[in-house]
Amino acid sequence: MSLGTISISGPFLMDQAIPGVILELQRLIVSVLNAAILFAVAPLLMGVVGRTRARLLGRPGPVFWQPYRDLQKLLRKTPVLPDTATDYYHIWPYAAFAATATAALLVPGFALGMATEKISDLITFIGLLALARAATMLAGLETGFGFGGAGAGRDALFSLFTEAAMLLLVLTFVLVAHQPSIDGIAAEFRDGRIGVSVSLGFALAAILAVALTETGRIPADNPAGHLELGMVHEAMLLEYSGKYLAIFHYTAMLRLALWFTLVGTIFCPFGMGTAADFFSWPLGMILWFAKIFAAAVALPFFEVSTAKMRVFRVPEFLGVALLLGLLSGVFLFVAARLGG
Amino acid sequence: MNHELTLPIGLPGQGMHLGVDPLSCLFLAILAPQILAVAVGEDRESVLFWVFVLGMVLAVVAADAFSLVFGFELMSAASWVLVLRGDRKPATLYAGIAMFSGACLVPALFLPAGGVAFGLILLGAGAKAGLAPLHAWLPRAHPAPPAGISALMSGGMVKVALYVIIRYGFVVMAPDVKPWWGIALIFAGGASVLIGSLRAVLETELKVVLACSTVEHVGLIATGLGIGLLAKGFGDNALAATALQGALLLAVAHGLFKPLLFLGAGAVKHATGTNSLDWLGGLIRGMPHLGGLMILGCAGMAALPLGPGFAPEFLLLHAVFGAAGTGGILGRIGFEALLAVLGLSAAMALVSGLRIVGIGFLGRPRTLRAAAAEEAGWPVLAGMALLAVLCVPVALLPGLLLAAMQPVFAELVPGAAPQPLAYAPFPLALLLAGFAAGAWWFVKIFGARGEREVPAWQGGFGKPPPWLPFGNPMTQATGTGFSEPIARAFGYTILGAKHLDPGEVYVLAPLARLHQVLTRAAERVRRATIRQRLAFVFGALVMFLLALGLAQGG
Structure with a gap:
């Protein structure tokens, strides 16, 4: 809209400006709503995973809302501060949480076209998760105890593979959808402009392996393990307690919900709403819940059917993911050559 | 310019x-x-x-x-x-x-x-x-x-x-x-x-x-x-x-x-x-x-x-x-x-x-x-x-x-008309700071007050004796230990068992060997006896004349 229009016709401007403002407002509302739901549901998802897993193992398991109780219990307790901690001890939990939460804002859950649409580049998303991981690893090295350092070193090893595999997957998405943003990729898939292909199958398998590792699930890591020697993610948090541990636990739950949402949004965006269309939101929301809770039930089935790998076998598992990511791109090139 | x-x-x-x-x-x-x-x-x-x-x-x-x-x-x-x-x-x-x-x-x-x-x-x-x-x-x-x-x-x-x-x-x-x-x-x-x-x-x-x-x-x-x-x-x-x-x-x-x-x-x-x-x-x-x-x-x-x-x-x-x-x-x-x-x-x-x-x-x-x-x-x-x-x-x-x-x-x-950058760190930084501040506020309101300083758990090593104010340094990961998993998974593949840089192995080391060979050759020339040198000069002269004669005769 040029300046001339503004000075000449006020009413005309109002006609155009008000829908524009309302649209922006709707996008903002979707963003806030999306984040609020994700933040609220994250512990519940972890509860579903935990209970399903317990049931599959033949135990009754805790109630679904047990994670909320755990968080509340941790918040109530007075944190004990290790005497070898530095001044940065308090900073890492907040940094890990804030980076994960910012990454959560970039992933649309129930409606596309959020306020963060333009900056929701997948590389930014990967970077923010890396920032959260860096904060967690520094927390492990913070007090200078053996398990923390070992856990951080192992996490560093896994991160090499996950980051490289993720970048290859982003390349596949960019080649297929011609967009680097999560929003744009999901829109291309939702509107059916992309058919099913072998590449996408490989990409799905690879992203699942990456997601399992990034969220610290079996086979890369065991969130329920109690042997410090085998721990990766938990080992870095052993010197944290009380509210700080609560923040770290909550960040882990958020990360799990975030990965469920990301995989669902990219590979199954059908029925997702649009921010501009208010009436498409409820269906999108129902489908979103269906997706993430289905994932939360499916995850334990996978977990009880495999064993946790030895730390130095995980690179093989992730190497397969890396290879699948590479193949998904190569297949696309071959298909483009045959087709063109 | x-x-x-x-x-x-x-x-x-x-x-x-x-x-x-x-x-x-x-x-x-x-x-x-x-x-x-x-x-x-x-x-x-x-x-x-x-x-x-x-x-x-x-x-x-x-x-x-x-x-x-x-x-x-x-x-x-x-x-x-x-x-x-x-x-x-x-x-x-x-x-x-x-x-x-x-x-x-x-x-x-x-x-x-x-x-x-x-x-x-x-x-x-x-x-x-x-x-x-x-x-x-x-x-x-x-x-x-x-x-x-x-x-x-x-x-x-x-x-x-x-x-x-x-x-x-x-x-x-x-x-x-x-x-x-x-x-x-x-x-x-x-x-x-x-x-x-x-x-x-x-x-x-x-x-x-x-x-x-x-x-x-x-x-x-x-x-x-x-x-x-x-x-x-x-x-x-x-x-x-x-x-x-x-x-x-x-x-x-x-x-x-x-x-x-x-x-x-x-x-x-x-x-x-x-x-x-x-x-x-x-x-x-x-x-x-x-x-x-x-x-x-x-x-x-x-x-x-x-x-x-x-x-x-x-x-x-x-x-x-x-x-x-x-x-x-x-x-x-x-x-x-x-x-x-x-x-x-x-x-x-x-x-x-x-x-x-x-x-x-x-x-x-x-x-x-x-x-x-x-x-x-x-x-x-x-x-x-x-x-x-x-x-x-x-x-x-x-x-x-x-x-x-x-x-x-x-x-x-x-x-060239560069495209606008799709990465906006300033809003992201504001969001990040907002989340950190929000979490801090939430924990301050709903969390327990105060903290207690205790000897670090240190994986069970507990409180160190007074003559070791920072505990046993051996019980924490060193720089080498921290990167050991990566060394095992990648280092041996790319850098070989001794972790030597390929630039050293394939560029500097051959150059060093060449240097050694040339030095030895030069040393042999320097140490040659007078008879060897005369023989060399004589041989060279014969070769030269032979080549000259062959070239002219042919």
């Missing part, structure tokens, strides 16, 4: 031509802050330091080939003497490399534009910049001199070498560009990225880690330049602009955070007497300001988002995406492999940055000297703070910076 100045010295009858255009302005702007910071921090009284600076500036503002070579060699010679002050052994190696690069550059700049000339420039300037396979000297020579000189060598000197490549590849020889120029740059860059980042994870000396990370960053810049050169040759100006944006923004960012880290490493050495990560630890207690500045620099080196290193990485990755989307199938698969390499090394850069902070500055002290470290002097802190302050706009407002650099891109790729 826009503004030219002719000095009455130099080649007889021609003088020296100096001039600035947007490209040299950019590189002057990269050099200025680090020179200022090093001058504030240390070394401003040394004449050689200023000769070194003069050489770098002269190479950048040169408007003719003679001035460029003169400045470049002045820079090499001064830095050689400065390296020699630190350590004799790497200085010899460094002199060899400097002579090699001079021997390649001098003929190249006076040859007619074309493949041979660019190949020689690539060899000469690439060796000076630390591009694989001629990079093995860099992790040895850069850490040798005092920290301020290391800072300028890593932050400034390699940039001058890259400037020569840019100047000749994009401006002087622009009409003769061939695709293989870009491909050679990409290969050299990719190899440097992989080896540099891996060695940065495995090395334990702080300054060597930083030098290896310089190899990685030079590789990234070269990769960006290569993609830019290739895309420009194919007429894809938008892609060329993205790649150049990434490369040059990384040059700017690296020129800020790497000198900062080197100055900090020097201060650590001054305070503790060692630079080995295995002997440091917990430095942030004694040196809180230095520690904070180092965390900032490491965030840049690790290419973390909201740090100065992320925006260039973002642009470079998008350039690789763009390059993989066009062209023949082999090229596409090659770019995909390059992407995997960049992904691996981005993660390794993160780990090496973390390792400096986590092992060196956090945790418990591993030696008494690390426990007794005192804060660095104010000049060093002031120099580092200057660089840190300049990092902030690079980190948070890269879009503005790129807009300011637009004349450079217009000069290098005429008619």
Whole structure:
């Protein structure tokens, strides 16, 4: 809209400006709503995973809302501060949480076209998760105890593979959808402009392996393990307690919900709403819940059917993911050559 | 050139031509802050330091080939003497490399534009910049001199070498560009990225880690330049602009955070007497300001988002995406492999940055000297703070910076219209700060009040006895231990069982063997008896006459 229009016709401007403002407002509302739901549901998802897993193992398991109780219990307790901690001890939990939460804002859950649409580049998303991981690893090295350092070193090893595999997957998405943003990729898939292909199958398998590792699930890591020697993610948090541990636990739950949402949004965006269309939101929301809770039930089935790998076998598992990511791109090139 | 100045010295009858255009302005702007910071921090009284600076500036503002070579060699010679002050052994190696690069550059700049000339420039300037396979000297020579000189060598000197490549590849020889120029740059860059980042994870000396990370960053810049050169040759100006944006923004960012880290490493050495990560630890207690500045620099080196290193990485990755989307199938698969390499090394850069902070500055002290470290002097802190302050706009407002650099891109790729940056760190930083503040507030309201300090659990070791105030140093991970998983999974594959750099094994070691063979031959000639020498002369004479006779008779 040029300046001339503004000075000449006020009413005309109002006609155009008000829908524009309302649209922006709707996008903002979707963003806030999306984040609020994700933040609220994250512990519940972890509860579903935990209970399903317990049931599959033949135990009754805790109630679904047990994670909320755990968080509340941790918040109530007075944190004990290790005497070898530095001044940065308090900073890492907040940094890990804030980076994960910012990454959560970039992933649309129930409606596309959020306020963060333009900056929701997948590389930014990967970077923010890396920032959260860096904060967690520094927390492990913070007090200078053996398990923390070992856990951080192992996490560093896994991160090499996950980051490289993720970048290859982003390349596949960019080649297929011609967009680097999560929003744009999901829109291309939702509107059916992309058919099913072998590449996408490989990409799905690879992203699942990456997601399992990034969220610290079996086979890369065991969130329920109690042997410090085998721990990766938990080992870095052993010197944290009380509210700080609560923040770290909550960040882990958020990360799990975030990965469920990301995989669902990219590979199954059908029925997702649009921010501009208010009436498409409820269906999108129902489908979103269906997706993430289905994932939360499916995850334990996978977990009880495999064993946790030895730390130095995980690179093989992730190497397969890396290879699948590479193949998904190569297949696309071959298909483009045959087709063109 | 826009503004030219002719000095009455130099080649007889021609003088020296100096001039600035947007490209040299950019590189002057990269050099200025680090020179200022090093001058504030240390070394401003040394004449050689200023000769070194003069050489770098002269190479950048040169408007003719003679001035460029003169400045470049002045820079090499001064830095050689400065390296020699630190350590004799790497200085010899460094002199060899400097002579090699001079021997390649001098003929190249006076040859007619074309493949041979660019190949020689690539060899000469690439060796000076630390591009694989001629990079093995860099992790040895850069850490040798005092920290301020290391800072300028890593932050400034390699940039001058890259400037020569840019100047000749994009401006002087622009009409003769061939695709293989870009491909050679990409290969050299990719190899440097992989080896540099891996060695940065495995090395334990702080300054060597930083030098290896310089190899990685030079590789990234070269990769960006290569993609830019290739895309420009194919007429894809938008892609060329993205790649150049990434490369040059990384040059700017690296020129800020790497000198900062080197100055900090020097201060650590001054305070503790060692630079080995295995002997440091917990430095942030004694040196809180230095520690904070180092965390900032490491965030840049690790290419973390909201740090100065992320925006260039973002642009470079998008350039690789763009390059993989066009062209023949082999090229596409090659770019995909390059992407995997960049992904691996981005993660390794993160780990090496973390390792400096986590092992060196956090945790418990591993030696008494690390426990007794005192804060660095104010000049060093002031120099580092200057660089840190300049990092902030690079980190948070890269879009503005790129807009300011637009004349450079217009000069290098005429008619390029760069796309707007899809990474907006400023809003992201606000969101991040908002979430952190929100979490802090929530925990303050709903969480338990107060904290209790207790002896650290230490995996069951519990409270140490009073004569070991920081517990047993053996019970925490060392720098070597921290990177051991990566060494096991990657190091043996890429660097071999002894973790030797391929640049040393396949370039320096054969050269050393050749040197030995030639020395032995020369020694045998020197030790020959008079009879042997007479026999040799007689034999040569017979051969000569025989050849002459055969030639005439036939």
